[in-house]
Amino acid sequence: MNEFAASPIVIEVIYLVASALFILSLKWMSSPTTARHGVWAGELGMVLAIAGTLLHEGIVDYKWIAIALVLGSIIGVPLGRVQMTAVPQRTALSHAFGALCVTLVGTAEFYLRSPNITRFMMAVLSMEVILGSLTFTGSLMAAGKLQEILPQRPLTYKGQNFVNFLLLGIALVIGIYLVLHPEARQLYPFMLAIALGFGVLLVIPIGGADMPTVISLLNAYAGLSAAAMGFVLNNKLLIVAGALDGSSGLILSVIMSKAMNRSFTNVLFGAFGQVQASAAAGQEAQQVHSATAEEAAAILSAANKVVVVPGYGMAVAQAQHKVRELYDALNKKGVDVRFAIHPVAGRMPGHMNVLLAEADVPYDRLMDMDDINGDFPQTDVALVIGANDVTNPAARNDASSPIYGMPILDVDKARTVMVIKRGMSPGFAGIDNPLYYLDNTLMLFGDAKAFVGNIVRELTGAGGHG
């Protein structure tokens, strides 16, 4: 008992207010005009919840709480200040931290309570720990791949799915055994270790192009494990926050996998990379038309409507600021410029929007796939910067293509298509893109940032020596 203790009912009321603030926070995220209020509501809810928790009657020692809060803040500040291009790996890393917290608390609760633990409680606790630990290692792997510490290519081997399912199965069996025999404490570390290993193996075969789905799915797991923790601790605020986070991750995963015309199981167990490599091998060399920056600038300035299609390549080349200069230069010439954003462009949901917003492109110029696809036939120039598979017409008309059926941006319907690309090598997924061989397609070979810079120089006439 400590002198700051408040009655449990006061803490419950504080948690109730915090839950309402969390829901409001997400509600205000629906529009860019109110979204910042959402952050403030979330922050207020969080501060209230932490303050309320510090009044908990069982707390006898504040020293380590204070030290941990300060240390966490010191680590958190640099994570809040990363470059916008590093946001996908930062997000994966924070899924890992969230899952780590849940796993550690679950583990501590197990050792405090077992063997006097009800079956239901043990079942939820097993779920919490299995989900938490596989999310922890899986997210670390995803962050490593995104940061390019680990190879981005999918790593596959024979019998991979069998091994994965076997491991998950063993972890679940141990979990069930612990539900029936909670006194078998010596088994707990095995469950933990196997779930941690499963998380690593789950993400190893997943390639960079599938990251948007995987990050969303890990987000959902992190939320569900936090909700399970809420059941274990009988903490309603945690259940609410976990359910909100879980449904958010789930909705994003569904949107992402629909945008790739694939199911979750296909993303997680599909070994996509291999299929595509064999498909690319069958293509023979075809003629492409290429153009210089000068020619591209002339065509762009003669256009009325231009649609820019950015992809991961724009992020890699850090070309977003040059793209904004192009937008300004064309705007000045009276050209209507909009941006077509495919849901899975980049490495996480909404990646391209954030990069372009960072470069000061107004958000009402950023169009969703469904809103802009009907406009391509009336578009004079579609300028593709670092995007590949999301513009591949084979997804529409070649039933043998591995991406057949995936919704794409119909850039090939524009009067002229310009594609900025380093060379003719196939993109990440290894699929050849028939778009490049069309008569109305001009290939602009070069680094995205440098090439867009050259076009801007031609358009503005600055620094052009002939």
Place this chain on the structure above:
Amino acid sequence: MNSSILINSLFIFMLAGFIGFEVIRRVSPLLHTPLMSLTNALDAIAVVGAIVLVGEHKSTLSAVLGTIAVIAATSNIVGGFMITDRMLKMFKSSRPASRP
């Protein structure tokens, strides 16, 4: 845990799940990245469970694990809210008079 507490918890989970679904369905795809960093920060509310573990100090193990958990969750809270706000500040419309 007795069964009425369990049922209460399940009701809360079910309702919050539906609210989450309805609210998040309405979030514009424009804001999916900040949405993810915001839900991540909110999810770090798990810190409250960890704080109690540290404060109660029932065993050395629970205090040590709890301390690491508080550090991990706090870094998500601080970093998550900061980066979400930074991202949202960047989203500007062309409609106000500031731009033609």
